[in-house]
Amino acid sequence: MKREGRERRLAIYLAALIFVIAFPFIDKTLGLGLLGKTIPVALFIILALGLNVVVGFAGLLDLGYAAFFAIGAYTVGFLTSQASKLPYHELDFWPAMIVAALVAGIFGVILGAPTLRLRGDYLAIVTLGFGEIVPLVIRNTPDVTYGILGISPIGTPQFALGDAKFRFGIDSLPWYYLIIAIAALSIFLTTRLRDARIGRAWMAMREDEVAAASMGVNLVTTKLFAFSLGASFSGFAGAIWAGYLQQISPEQFDFSVSVFVLCMIILGGIGNIWGVVLGGIILGSFDRVLAEKISGGVHGLGDLLGINALSTFDVVQFKFAILGIALVVLMNVRPEGLFPSRRRKAELHAGDDSIVEEHQAHETLYDKGRT
Amino acid sequence: MPDILVAEQVTKRFGGLVAVDKVDFTIPQGSIVSLIGPNGAGKTTFFNIIAGLYTPTGGTLTFRGIPIGGKRSDQIVALGIARTFQNIRLFANMTALENVMVGRHARMKASPFEAWLHTRRERAEEKAAEARSRELLDYVGLTASAEEFAKNLPYGDQRRLEIARAIATDPQLLLLDEPTAGMNPQETAALTRFIRRLRDELKLTVLLIEHDMSVVMGISERVTVLNHGAKLAEGTPHQVQRDPAVIEAYLGRGAAGTSEPAAG
Secondary structure (H helix, E strand, C coil): CHHHHHHHHHHHHHHHHHHHHHHHHHHHHHCCCCHHHHHHHHHHHHHHHHHHHHHHHCCCCCCCCHHHHHHHHHHHHHHHCCCCCCCCCCCCHHHHHHHHHHHHHHHHHHHHHHHCCCCHHHHHHHHHHHHHHHHHHHHHCHHHHCHHHCECCCCCCEEEECCEEEECCCCHHHHHHHHHHHHHHHHHHHHHHHCCHHHHHHHHHHHCHHHHHHCCCCHHHHHHHHHHHHHHHHHHHHHHHHHHHCCECHHHHCHHHHHHHHHHHHHHCCCCHHHHHHHHHHHHHHHHHHHHHHHHHHHHHHHHHCCHHHHCCCCCCCHHHHHHHHHHHHHHHCCCCCCCCHHHHHHHCCCHHHHHHHHHHHHHHHHHHHC | CCEEEEEEEEEEEECCEEEEEEEEEEEECCCEEEEECCCCCCHHHHHHHHCCCCCCCEEEEEECCEECCCCCHHHHHHHCEEECCCCCCCCCCCEHHHHHHHHHHHHCCCCHHHHHHCCHHHHHHHHHHHHHHHHHHHHHCCHHHCCCEHHHCCHHHHHHHHHHHHHCCCCCEEEEECCCCCCCHHHHHHHHHHHHHHHHHHCCEEEEECCCHHHHHHHCCEEEEEECCEEEEEECHHHHHHCHHHHHHHHCCCCCCCCCCCCC
């Protein structure tokens, strides 16, 4: 039975992989024009996977995650842009991307170190502050960062295949494959860690720090590794975002990004890698694609029924309100998210069974009394 | 037998409160030693100092000749001291097996990079850790519950799981903080036998905090009594039981000399 399950899982992975690889062609053939919009969605998935390590695995509530996204993007900006004020710039994109991930990882440690003793709400507030400080610093140091004007243009990756040279440009196709590859790598890396010694240590730490330390888990290194790994994922995503968009400015990295990514992992099923991926796809595509489509549908419906309010209702404008309502409903009905891990489900539904049993026991007693 | 743990003049102050006051204390290797005393006597604080949760304010603490005062919990586990908690602290949303495997953490080496690469060493280590953990679950009688979430286990099983998790760290000294709390007499008797088995079969040295006098008197070779943070008496269970100072601490002035102390 275990083997059957494994085969089925493999089949699902394979189907997903084929779909993802073939998607640009499907998109082109059907003339959907969605390829460009999948790129931010895929970036959100990478962000969500990284934040899942910090929040889902290690249980450290990080509300300033977008700061690392910004740090990654600006690192690439500084290193590759013609406009950069660094003495040595116009570096190739690939090394710049690696440096961006490393720099973001280092900032993860810098944020992590002073917050080691903090937990829960207190940690959330400090990370929230960090998330606010980074865009503010960017905004207020125009000599280095060009402030609100942002940095543009940014170096793009290129690679040579034999004699042919490819340069990533306006065409979304190479970007699509690059991001998909990095997302797949992120899934692979986080899955391996979850099932290893470090993954158990994170889980134990999330459950009970004191007990984890008493079992030999070094809280300092274990926490810092979670922080810096999550941050470097975000740095990777930021680097690609900068290269793809060719224009970065501080308002792209404000608090709402951190919250949006957090919503993805909560909606998808915190701690569960595939749940988080699906959460990223659902919310990312709602943000970038679906809201518009739904808006069109609602307008059509309004025209059809002759209801003026519907014809002019702009879903895009209200997407965050809709999102908010959806989250409130979901948290009441299914607090563990859409695709929870077995663990999280058990955690949030503790006692459900016993209530049922108690109820049944009571019923039996009552019935006995009657007969 | 040489002393595995030596505490000299160990003191812990919380602000103005002296929780542990210049305690001299030794544990001979291979023995079962109990720490008793009325509530608030400083037993658990003393325990937490040994386990690395608190840094002592004064005095020295050595384990197998190595000074351990002020070391972190994870360093102390690595040296060979494991503990359980007074109020059970299992990883509630992890399975029994996973709980014990966390206990193996200190004895494993694989880095995240090895986990990414699934190196042969990493896989062998994971496999060995799981095998050893299952063995320990067998040992404490939880074979059938390996895949159960810790929080779904009955109370007595949780206590035993906590002990299995502690043994998984390969300790030489095991600290048990009120292991029989909340148990009925049958369970208590079974656990008492189990603790003696741990010492005899696994060659562990055991330090016990216990309120149940039948347990303390039944299995300890030596009993130390704390009161108001200071050592009040020390000796064999028999000696301590008749010590007027101990009786007074437990039952109050006037009771001394009249009878043996009842269960504290």
